[in-house]
Amino acid sequence: MQKALWVEEKLVEAPKLKEALKEVGVHKVALFATIANKENDEVLADKVKHMSKPALQELSKELRGNFVKKVSVELDAEMQFLFGKIKEKLGINGDEEALKAVFQQFLDSGKNIPGDEKSKNKKQLSEAENTADTQPTKSHPIKAPSGEHILVSRYIPAKIRKEAISKTNGKCTYPNCTKSYEQLHHQDYFAHTRNHKNLIPLCKIHHEFMHNGVVAESEPKKWQIKLGIPKNSFDVKYRRVRQKK
Template sequence: MTNREIHVRFCELGKESRRIVNELVAMLPEIARLEIFKDYGCASVYEYACKYAGLSYAVVQKALWVEEKLVEAPKLKEALREVGVHKVALFATLANAQNDAALADKVKHMSKPALQELSKELRGNATPKMTIDLDAELQFLFNKIKKQLGIESDQEALKAIFKAHLEQKDAMKQSHKKVQNIPGDEKSKNKKQLSEAKNAADTQPTKSHPIKAPSGEHISVSRYIPAKIRKEAISKTNGKCTYPTCIKTFENLHHQDYFAHTHNHQNLVPLCKVHHEYAHNGLIQGENPQLTLSNETNYYDELYRKARR
């Protein structure tokens, strides 16, 4: 077997093994309810699950707990067979008859980190807060700069200070680059362009679209986002993920109005990986992203969801 063949076989078996474990776990509540374990020399369902399937105490406990919690969420319970108990358990205390279908859809299509974030947010624990103690010297400096800036609000003043600092750093970087721009550096430049283009790839990996401009002439809009437009989009949030409560640096530029449909680079939204998943799973809609637990996805979202699986 070649290395590639070994790897492919390993992944196939891994997938199969996860499917089997999910099936076994889904059977546990019934085994417990009917006390089937007693007929086979076991004192509890825990002992039975360990003896006959090698399942750990923690997994059995989770499976029984989830079963108990999901009485009003049959769709989410059913999804357990497909995605396993761990993803479903994240929503066990949140699920109800109203959100059952939406949550079942999310556990089937989203990654574990994104689901963890969603669960946190639905429980109201997602707003980050940071407290910094300022000693006398720092308070003096802060008040002095605030006065110079003429800004009353502490938050607005801090924003202005940080922004000025970043802009200054950017300007320094730019002038440094100009000095360093020596011939023979093409290779690294190409590499950078490639990674930028990859990052920019959103819903559909299309190279270029000849489209008709309003004036009548044909123009070609490339999937590659020009540096200027890219920079504009990122500067709107200073490189932060656009999602209001997120403190991560953006990782993807998301086409809010679906690139493949409109062929332009307007409405580019910088998002981290997790919130990009939100966007393609019907959780973020509109210009200013707020969480909506909906199942509204379009054709391009479906492409994204398929590619992720």
């Protein structure tokens, strides 16, 4: 009760989010109580009604900027010398920029991070490889260049699935996310293209982000949180399916 009163007091300039309290309860709304205002009121009210609590927690964290973690490292004389040589080779003067470049090169190399859920990733890759392509699923007719109609299944063939997952070594593609992938996202929307090109491995939370108008889709490395992105009919359908589960 005390928390609900506190939230209501914070939402003086966010009437639509305050109204959402009746529909979704205090816990979801409270995540945005201190950052809600007239400008983002309508958008945040929409998010709390359609997104899961874990996804909302992550969204709240990113909107507050809490996903940036400050780390201090003391370098001895030898490490300072080696780091200096690395910066010289990279042609970068700033320490932070140099570290980012080193980390990115390591990730791009496809090598495993020590102790980073190797067994889980291998299992996922194995499952993707061994899953039968004949699994029953709904198919969609499309018109081939020859003029005939062929059926394209929503089920992703094992070979294509494995190729998509291997690009990120079984990890979520979203920037700064270290979770293992859980779902494959059709960046070009399967319902629109009827193909499995441009598949992107994502964890469940960031897959929700993609279908709830909070990420400006472009090159994955450039993804950023941006509220108020118009949702299309495919995203609306995704929401309905998720809410039935």
